[in-house]
Amino acid sequence: MAAPLLEVENLQVHFETEDGLVKAVDGISYTVDRGQTLGIVGESGSGKSVSSLTVMGLTRARNARITGTVRFDGKDLLGTSEEDMRQIRGNDIAMIFQDPLSSLHPFYKVGAQIAEGVQAHRDVSKAQAWDRAVEMLSLVGIPEPRKRADAYPHEFSGGMRQRAMIAMALANDPKLLIADEPTTALDVTVQAQILELIERLQSEFDTAVVVITHDLGVVAEMADEIAVMYAGRIVEKANTDTIFAAPEHPYTWGLLSSIPRLDAPRDEELVPIAGRPPSLINLPGGCSFHPRCPYVREAHTKVDPELKPVPGAPGHEVACLLDSSVRRKLWSELRSGVKPAEARSDVMEEAR
Amino acid sequence: MAAYIARRLLWAGFLLFVISCITFVIFSVLPAGDPAVARAGRSPSPELVEIIRVQLGLDKSKPEQFVNYIADILPFLGGNGINFGFSYQTNTDVLPEILERLPVTIFLTTGAVILWLAIGIPVGMLSAVKTGSWMDRLAMGVALLFISAPVYFLGLVAIFLFADDIGRFPILPGNSAYGDADSLLGRAEALIMPWCVLAAAFAAIYARFLRGNLIDTLQEDYIRTARAKGLSERRVVFRHGVRAAITPIVTLLGLDIGILLGGAILTETVFNIPGIGRYAFNAINLSDLPVIQGTVLFGAFFIVMMSLLVDILYAFIDPRVRY
Amino acid sequence: MAARSPLQLFWRRFRKDKVALSALVFIALLILVAIFAPVIRSVVGIPDPGERSTDALDAFGLPLGPTAAHPFGVDDIGRDILARVLDGARLSLTVAFIGTGLSVLIGVTAGMIAGFYRGWVDTVIARVIDVLLAFPVLLLGLGLASACSTKEGCLGGALQPGRTIVIFIIVLSTSPYVARIIRGQVLSLREKEFVEAARSLGAGNMRIIFREILPNLVAPIIVYASLFIPANILLEASLSFLGVGVRDQPSWGQMLADATGKVDSAWWFMFFPGMALLLTVLAFNLVGDGMQDALNPKGNKQR
Numbered sequence: 001m002a003a004p005l006l007e008v009e010n011l012q013v014h015f016e017t018e019d020g021l022v023k024a025v026d027g028i029s030y031t032v033d034r035g036q037t038l039g040i041v042g043e044s045g046s047g048k049s050v051s052s053l054t055v056m057g058l059t060r061a062r063n064a065r066i067t068g069t070v071r072f073d074g075k076d077l078l079g080t081s082e083e084d085m086r087q088i089r090g091n092d093i094a095m096i097f098q099d100p101l102s103s104l105h106p107f108y109k110v111g112a113q114i115a116e117g118v119q120a121h122r123d124v125s126k127a128q129a130w131d132r133a134v135e136m137l138s139l140v141g142i143p144e145p146r147k148r149a150d151a152y153p154h155e156f157s158g159g160m161r162q163r164a165m166i167a168m169a170l171a172n173d174p175k176l177l178i179a180d181e182p183t184t185a186l187d188v189t190v191q192a193q194i195l196e197l198i199e200r201l202q203s204e205f206d207t208a209v210v211v212i213t214h215d216l217g218v219v220a221e222m223a224d225e226i227a228v229m230y231a232g233r234i235v236e237k238a239n240t241d242t243i244f245a246a247p248e249h250p251y252t253w254g255l256l257s258s259i260p261r262l263d264a265p266r267d268e269e270l271v272p273i274a275g276r277p278p279s280l281i282n283l284p285g286g287c288s289f290h291p292r293c294p295y296v297r298e299a300h301t302k303v304d305p306e307l308k309p310v311p312g313a314p315g316h317e318v319a320c321l322l323d324s325s326v327r328r329k330l331w332s333e334l335r336s337g338v339k340p341a342e343a344r345s346d347v348m349e350e351a352r
Numbered sequence: 353m354a355a356y357i358a359r360r361l362l363w364a365g366f367l368l369f370v371i372s373c374i375t376f377v378i379f380s381v382l383p384a385g386d387p388a389v390a391r392a393g394r395s396p397s398p399e400l401v402e403i404i405r406v407q408l409g410l411d412k413s414k415p416e417q418f419v420n421y422i423a424d425i426l427p428f429l430g431g432n433g434i435n436f437g438f439s440y441q442t443n444t445d446v447l448p449e450i451l452e453r454l455p456v457t458i459f460l461t462t463g464a465v466i467l468w469l470a471i472g473i474p475v476g477m478l479s480a481v482k483t484g485s486w487m488d489r490l491a492m493g494v495a496l497l498f499i500s501a502p503v504y505f506l507g508l509v510a511i512f513l514f515a516d517d518i519g520r521f522p523i524l525p526g527n528s529a530y531g532d533a534d535s536l537l538g539r540a541e542a543l544i545m546p547w548c549v550l551a552a553a554f555a556a557i558y559a560r561f562l563r564g565n566l567i568d569t570l571q572e573d574y575i576r577t578a579r580a581k582g583l584s585e586r587r588v589v590f591r592h593g594v595r596a597a598i599t600p601i602v603t604l605l606g607l608d609i610g611i612l613l614g615g616a617i618l619t620e621t622v623f624n625i626p627g628i629g630r631y632a633f634n635a636i637n638l639s640d641l642p643v644i645q646g647t648v649l650f651g652a653f654f655i656v657m658m659s660l661l662v663d664i665l666y667a668f669i670d671p672r673v674r675y
Numbered sequence: 676m677a678a679r680s681p682l683q684l685f686w687r688r689f690r691k692d693k694v695a696l697s698a699l700v701f702i703a704l705l706i707l708v709a710i711f712a713p714v715i716r717s718v719v720g721i722p723d724p725g726e727r728s729t730d731a732l733d734a735f736g737l738p739l740g741p742t743a744a745h746p747f748g749v750d751d752i753g754r755d756i757l758a759r760v761l762d763g764a765r766l767s768l769t770v771a772f773i774g775t776g777l778s779v780l781i782g783v784t785a786g787m788i789a790g791f792y793r794g795w796v797d798t799v800i801a802r803v804i805d806v807l808l809a810f811p812v813l814l815l816g817l818g819l820a821s822a823c824s825t826k827e828g829c830l831g832g833a834l835q836p837g838r839t840i841v842i843f844i845i846v847l848s849t850s851p852y853v854a855r856i857i858r859g860q861v862l863s864l865r866e867k868e869f870v871e872a873a874r875s876l877g878a879g880n881m882r883i884i885f886r887e888i889l890p891n892l893v894a895p896i897i898v899y900a901s902l903f904i905p906a907n908i909l910l911e912a913s914l915s916f917l918g919v920g921v922r923d924q925p926s927w928g929q930m931l932a933d934a935t936g937k938v939d940s941a942w943w944f945m946f947f948p949g950m951a952l953l954l955t956v957l958a959f960n961l962v963g964d965g966m967q968d969a970l971n972p973k974g975n976k977q978r
Binding site: 367374378379508617621651 | 806809810811813814815817818819821822823824829905909912913916917918919928931932934935938939942945946949952953956957960961964
């Protein structure tokens with residue numbers, strides 16, 4: 001098989017602040033193949049956005065310390081000059097953001113904002129760039145694209161704005177699209193349309209996609225692989241089916257149980273994950289998740305788990321100190337309706 | 353758009369009316385001194401005061417006086433047309449006196465505006481782009497100093513240092529040079545020092561304002577989008593950042609121009625420039641109330657008109673405002 | 676307790692700004708100087724501000740520069756400039772503090788009522804604020820001050836020229852800004868969880884206003900007050916410079932006006948009051964800037 005399109009290896013992004021070192025991203029690795037979709041899932045502050053902005057070379061804070069490797073199409077991006085990065089941004093790698101209203105410039109026409117991106121990378125005339133903008137707007141399903149290109153962002157609805165953002169991102173036919181919470185700011189009904197649109201265009205353009213979200217439901221349909229991030233690390237990584245069918249990290253279980261399921265009885269309560277995400281300055285010792293983990297044991301507060309392959313499950317990696325057999329048992333009990341607190345006593349006893 | 357402009361026009365009209373009312377109260381109701389006595393000059397006979405009282409309509413009731421006063425300002429109400437009253441001191445119409453001095457004030461204002469924009473905007477932009485650099489610190493330190501220095505003190509120091517008659521480094525025409533100049537060039541030369549002094553504080557205010565705005569703007573999501581598109585940093589900062597950050601400057605500029613056109617009273621006083629401000633200052637010293645009233649009304653008119661202009665202009669430069 | 680933590684945080688950040696901190700010390704000293712001006716005069720051994728020392732004028736009646744007897748020199752009629760600058764500090768600070776204090780009191784009250792009760796009260800107050808802000812208040816203030824500057828005064832002599840009118844103009848021009856800022860803050864605060872929580876616990880309006888909302892306004896009020904004080908010091912000086920401000924006691928603005936024609940013969944006449952004014956305003960501006968940064972470390976909003 002050919003080399004992956006994007007290869008992130010042991011990426012660390014730390015910020016030096018007055019209050020201490022913020023380890024926003026603390027050694028993550030993942031790969032994305034051409035045409036594939038990776039979902040990065042985690043709460044806010046888990047480092048998922050920072051890591052992808054770093055891939056784009058947009059982590060600009062002076063106090064940022066970035067180490068590790070980011071290889072794109074065989075090229076080391078972290079060592080690339082700003083001018084060369086500029087050539088890559090918006091051309092080979094494009095990005096769409098959470099809030100399409102604040103992400104579009106309020107003073108320029110939508111068509112102009114798309115055309116501007118085309119002209120930045122293609123040697124085309126203004127009129128050609130404008131035509132491309134109109135073409136893209138029609139491609140993303142905006143009615144009367146020639147007329148709408150002449151409108152300002154505030155004259156668009158939320159969903160239309162995000163469509164325009166997608167049009168802007170794909171105008172140069174990028175190899176990789178990074179979508180940072182692409183549907184969070186939108187109405188529920190519009191969310192599905194936008195996801196569908198991204199999926200459709202992805203297959204049409206054969207673009208690789210990284211979708212960043214706090215909501216596993218968003219990536220359930222479209223992702224090939226999912227990486228779950230917690231406190232700057234990847235705690236579980238597997239193909240999408242495995243994440244939903246046989247997850248092995250307690251945090252992933254928490255994320256899954258906070259999604260409403262269509263097949264579940266209506267009165268089943270959603271269980272949010274207890275506690276808050278940790279401060280990235282004073283990470284808890286041992287496993288960072290231990291203060292919120294229902295299955296925590298004494299040793300977990302001392303030993304820092306590494307991301308390790310799950311025995312007998314190729315491509316599935318988990319950073320958890322519990323034994324794989326215990327994890328499977330716990331998961332099957334959770335699925336059959338046992339509450340975490342109840343599961344604790346017997347299974348944990350056995351594990352000891 | 354039309355509705356928006358109509359609303360702003362109505363608002364400006366309303367403001368002008370309220371201002372006229374308040375001016376009437378300030379100058380015709382509040383003062384305890386008798387205007388007829390003030391007009392009559394030194395030790396007048398009681399008969400003369402009485403004649404003047406009738407002449408000025410002061411024998412009428414306050415409401416009647418008010419109607420006459422409004423009619424004097426508004427030509428279409430059947431009064432004598434625009435009439436700001438007569439000076440006690442020179443017994444001349446106030447309005448022509450103001451209009452005669454207007455070009456001087458416009459000349460002073462225009463030069464200063466150009467100067468402070470030419471300095472304030474680039475300094476503000478550079479400071480924002482290079483936040484925290486020694487250049488930024490220096491520029492902002494100097495800016496704060498100029499903001500803290502009252503224009504008349506700065507003016508006096510400038511005259512002390514540079515005026516060609518009394519200065520320690522006599523390189524520029526000093527106090528009263530404007531009145532003595534007989535050519536346009538000579539007048540412009542006479543205004544060099546006032547322009548610089550007047551522009552100093554404003555340049556500082558604009559630089560600080562733009563810097564703060566631009567720093568905030570560069571944190572916006574749409575700036576991140578512009579970078580994600582792969583635009584050059586120069587284009588990101590200037591076309592996307594500055595375009596948004598500079599827009600509120602229009603409001604600031606409009607109001608400041610309005611205020612200065614109504615009389616750059618402090619600057620004109622220090623440098624003895626025969627503009628509207630100086631006219632008002634002299635009137636204050638002589639307690640010449642009709643002149644003060646006229647200049648206040650005239651200045652207020654300019655301020656309201658400029659802010660109306662700014663509001664309308666804004667609808668063109670910020671597409672979101674066209675509600 | 677709720678009142679303390681934001682304020683403590685604010686102070687901790689402010690303390691790190693050495694320049695602003697030194698400016699604050701300068702202001703503290705200035706206030707002491709203003710309070711103890713008479714004591715300082717007798718210690719330094721200079722005459723009262725109104726006393727004319729004819730021996731300090733030369734044979735042609737022109738004032739002499741700084742000497743041991745008159746460290747800052749004397750003015751054109753022989754009054755000691757140091758003594759007058761000291762008294763000017765008293766006036767300047769009193770007027771600016773009282774004016775700003777009253778503006779804050781009125782502005783906060785109006786802004787709180789508008790923001791908290793909303794409805795028609797808010798509409799009325801917001802309209803009044805709009806009118807006042809669109810108004811050439813300073814120009815009208817100048818008119819008012821000069822109209823009342825005739826020896827007869829205003830309102831049948833009730834409103835005399837001097838400090839009262841200057842303070843009145845300060846309040847008129849400053850309080851609408853305060854009211855607008857506070858109104859905005861209250862509008863957002865009243866929707867916050869802790870206010871909801873207090874309400875659900877059965878707290879009455881007064882309790883919510885004084886126990887929940889007001890403590891959260893303390894830091895912004897201090898910051899905005901610190902930004903308005905230097906502006907108001909300049910306003911008083913400018914009115915006095917134009918001859919419509921304070922006349923019955925020494926004011927820096929009025930001293931500068933008196934010095935206008937004597938820049939050549941007596942530089943000290945304009946230099947010392949001017950520097951006093953400049954340094955005072957600069958110190959307040961530095962403190963204001965520091966406080967604004969401390970309140971809002973990320974933002975860079977300048978007035």
